[in-house]
Amino acid sequence: MTALMTAINRNNLPLVEELIQNGADVNELDGNQDAPLVMAAYKGYDKIVKALLEAGADVTAVDPGMKATALHAAAYAGRTDAAKLLIEHNIDINKQGPYNGYTALHDAIWQDNIDIVKLLLAANANLNLLSHDGQSPLEFAKAKKRKEIIALIQNKLIG
Template sequence: MSDIVRAVRKNNLNQVKELISQGYDINLPDKNGDTALILAAYEGKTEILKLLLEAGADVTVLDPGMKATALHAAAYAGRTEAAKLLIEYKIDINKQGPYNGYTALHDAIWQNNIETAKVIIDAGADLNIKSNNGKTPLEMAKNLNRTEIVKLIEEKL
């Protein structure tokens, strides 16, 4: 396991700071392909996430499983503050995962993470992107009875 990923898993902010100060490659994945950025986003470790972003972590890196971004991970896990940070650092909010075609907004809808969905919508997510099953975020939200998210999307259309 990479030292930086191990430090994130342990939520060891000081060790992450130390590794960054020593010039450690913060984008180095562990043996499973996980990176510190995606792990911090998924687990909502916002202090560490902010450190990584400030140190230049690659926001285009994809997780090894779904080939999705850190924003997908934050959206799926309902980590609203992490999503806000990633958006602030110009992550592609409309990036689609290759397996299901979901954007981060689709992931937030799937998990009914209302606040995270709102952040992504307010950041200007493309509400017309269709997943691989042909569903826009609005269609997906309606199909899953995510009434609050339906309202949020309809307000923007």
């Protein structure tokens, strides 16, 4: 594991900042092929996400398993502040995972992370993108019986 990833896993912002100042590569994958930005977003370490983004972390980096972006990770884990930072740094909010075709919105729906759904809807997430099993975000929300999310998406489609 890289020193940067160790500092991220320990939520040690001062050490992360020191490593960045001393030239640590904010995009270097660790031995598991995990990207620092994806890991920090998944864990909800917002200040570290911000430091990595400001140091030039690659918003297109993906995790080794599902090939999901940091926004997918934040959406799945319910990390609203991390998701907000990623959106502010122009991450592709409509990026689909290669295996299931899920967008970050699908992941937020899956885990019933209503605040992230609201954030993604406000950022104009594409409501027409279909997962590989053919489900739009609205259809996915209906399949998961996410009543509040169904209403949010329907209101967005109407308005």
